[in-house]
Amino acid sequence: MKTKLFINDAWIDSGDKKYFDRKHPVSGEVVTQCANATVDDAVNAARAAQEAFKSWKAVGPSERRRLLLKVADVMESKTPEFIEVMAKEVGASALWAGFNVHLSANVFREAASLATQIQGETIPTDKPDTLSMTLRQPVGPILSIAPWNGTAVLAARAIAYPLVCGNTVVFKGSEFSPGTHALIAKCVQGVSSFSVQ
Numbered sequence: 001m002k003t004k005l006f007i008n009d010a011w012i013d014s015g016d017k018k019y020f021d022r023k024h025p026v027s028g029e030v031v032t033q034c035a036n037a038t039v040d041d042a043v044n045a046a047r048a049a050q051e052a053f054k055s056w057k058a059v060g061p062s063e064r065r066r067l068l069l070k071v072a073d074v075m076e077s078k079t080p081e082f083i084e085v086m087a088k089e090v091g092a093s094a095l096w097a098g099f100n101v102h103l104s105a106n107v108f109r110e111a112a113s114l115a116t117q118i119q120g121e122t123i124p125t126d127k128p129d130t131l132s133m134t135l136r137q138p139v140g141p142i143l144s145i146a147p148w149n150g151t152a153v154l155a156a157r158a159i160a161y162p163l164v165c166g167n168t169v170v171f172k173g174s175e176f177s178p179g180t181h182a183l184i185a186k187c188v189q190g191v192s193s194f195s196v197q
Contacts, residue, residue, distance in 0.1 A: 001085065002033045003182040005041055006196070008048040009189065015040045022089055022178055031088035034178035042170075049141035049168040052195030057138040057166045061115040064164055067191055068112035071160075072105040074187045075152075082152060085179040090148055097152075104156035104184070111160035118165060138166030148176035155184050159196055168195045 002019070004011040014035040022032040037045075059067075075082075079101045086097035120135040144158035155173060162169050173181030188196045 001031065001088075001179050003035065003178050005035045005037055005045070006182070006185040006189065007041065007045045008051075009195065014038055020175065022176065024088055025091045032085075032179040034175070034182075045170045046141060049170045049195055053138070053140050053168045056163075056168050056195060059166070061118065064166070065112040065115035068108045068115070068160060068164055070191045071187050072108035072112070074190050075101060075105045075108065075156075075184070078183060078187060082180065082183055085183060086151055086177070089177045089179055090151055092151070100150065100152045104152040107153060107156040108160045111164040114161075115164050136165070140167060141170055142167045143170050143172065145172045146174060146181065148174040151177040151180045152184060155181050159184065159188065163196070171196055 004013055006012075012035075015038040016036070018036040019033045020036045021030045022034060023029060024031050079098055082101045083092075083094050083097040086092040086100065087094065092100070118136050120133055123132040123134070125132040142162040144162060146155040146158045151174070155171070159169050159171055171181070171185070185196055
C-alpha cells in the first residue's frame with residue numbers, strides 16, 4: 001500500500017518525493033509506503049486549512065451534523081479495509097480492529113450530536129446594569145495529532161470534534177499507522193469538501 005499526503009482535497013506526493021516504509025511489527029515486511037511530509041508540505045496544509053475555514057465556519061450546525069453522520073456511515077462501510085490495514089500496520093486482531101472502527105464511527109456520531117448543543121453562557125457580574133457573556137465560535141485551523149494505539153478511534157476523536165465546532169483540521173497521523181489514517185481521510189473526503197489536511 002502506498003499513501004500520499006492529503007492536502008487541499010487532493011492526494012499528492014511530498015515536496016521532495018520521498019517515502020518512508022511502515023513495516024509489519026512482527027514479520028518486518030514493508031506494508032505501507034508513506035509520503036514523507038516536508039516543512040513546506042506542512043505549511044501548505046496549514047494554508048489550505050485556513051482557506052477552507054472561510055467556508056466551513058459558515059456551514060450551519062444541522063449541515064455539520066448531517067455530514068459527520070455520513071462520515072460515520074462511510075467509515076463503517078469500509079470496516080473490512082480498516083481491519084486489513086490495521087492488522088498489517090500495528091498487528092491488530094480482526095476483532096480489535098473491527099471494534100476500533102465501530103468506536104470511531106460512534107465518535108463521529110457523538111460529535112455530530114453536539115452540533116446543535118454548542119452555546120454560550122451568561123455570567124453574573126458585580127457591576128450593575130452590565131451583562132457578561134461568552135460566545136462559542138470557530139477559531140480556525142486546528143492541529144490534531146493522533147498516536148498509533150487505538151489507531152482509528154483516537155484519530156476520529158482528533159478530527160470530529162474540531163470539525164463539529166466549525167474548525168478545519170490539519171491532521172498529523174502516526175508514522176506507525178499511515179495507511180489507517182489515510183483511510184480515515186478518505187472517509188472524510190468522500191462526504192464533503194470540508195477540509196481535513
